[in-house]
Amino acid sequence: MSNVLDALNATDRAIRQLIEAFGASRRDLMDVGMADYTARKWLGKVMVCPLASTKSVRVPSLGLPDTVALVPMGELGRRYLRHDVYIRDARLRGQIRLRATHLGWSDGGRIENVRPITQRWRIGSAAAIDSTTVASWPAITAEPDLIDHWPGPATLVELGAPMTIGLPLGFAPNSTGGAPAIPGVRHVLLADLLAAACASGTLTDVATA
Incomplete structure (x- = not known):
């Protein structure tokens, strides 16, 4: 179970980095395979770091x-x-x-x-x-x-x-x-x-x- 959780957490960390550090937009998240709805949810809870x-x-x-x-x-x-x-x-x-x-x-x-x-x-x-x-x-x-x-x-x-x-x-x-x-x-x-x-x-x- 720990390996599965680690993999999931790693994915979450990667998405957060895309948004917070690299300024990913909804379209950027969709480019890496995310559904429109999911991309909007992520951008609703994670902000680009100024x-x-x-x-x-x-x-x-x-x-x-x-x-x-x-x-x-x-x-x-x-x-x-x-x-x-x-x-x-x-x-x-x-x-x-x-x-x-x-x-x-x-x-x-x-x-x-x-x-x-x-x-x-x-x-x-x-x-x-x-x-x-x-x-x-x-x-x-x-x-x-x-x-x-x-x-x-x-x-x-x-x-x-x-x-x-x-x-x-x-x-x-x-x-x-x-x-x-x-x-x-x-x-x-x-x-x-x-x-x-x-x-x-x-x-x-x-x-x-």
């Missing part, structure tokens, strides 16, 4: 199939790509799920490439970046407006070398007739994205993960 502004928590990979988080990318995000990072404010609608292994965005109505997520952290604010092991932290923290843009909790991902995709979005032109862009965060399997590109398809042909 971080002090100078603290960070490294978030490990879930070990699920390669998944691309496609994000809206403005001028600010593109500027920080030169430091091989992407930072997403935790208050924004749509977050990078824990299962994400790659990051992508659109340029001129296309997903030109995606980049692997080599490391990921929850940070209390931009002031916590130097507590991480991100390679470019000296250059990132030298940016004059860093704290202004991320004064509170955020997700920081470090990015590897680009992988060419070249997939049109397939969306209608925007209201001014210009190239469309990804309107919100969505997640797709990398294999499905590559298959659509090989088949001369568009992002609209790719199911969300």
Whole structure:
């Protein structure tokens, strides 16, 4: 009996860690096999632990199939790509799920490439970046407006070398007739994205993960 109880308790501890330390959402819990109802129950009784502004928590990979988080990318995000990072404010609608292994965005109505997520952290604010092991932290923290843009909790991902995709979005032109862009965060399997590109398809042909 003790072995069974230990196994059950270990599972409970793992779920608590996913939520408290790594900030798991309902969708994240469902990604690891939990039913929607059960995920909601867990989130009703366990809360994400807040971080002090100078603290960070490294978030490990879930070990699920390669998944691309496609994000809206403005001028600010593109500027920080030169430091091989992407930072997403935790208050924004749509977050990078824990299962994400790659990051992508659109340029001129296309997903030109995606980049692997080599490391990921929850940070209390931009002031916590130097507590991480991100390679470019000296250059990132030298940016004059860093704290202004991320004064509170955020997700920081470090990015590897680009992988060419070249997939049109397939969306209608925007209201001014210009190239469309990804309107919100969505997640797709990398294999499905590559298959659509090989088949001369568009992002609209790719199911969300």
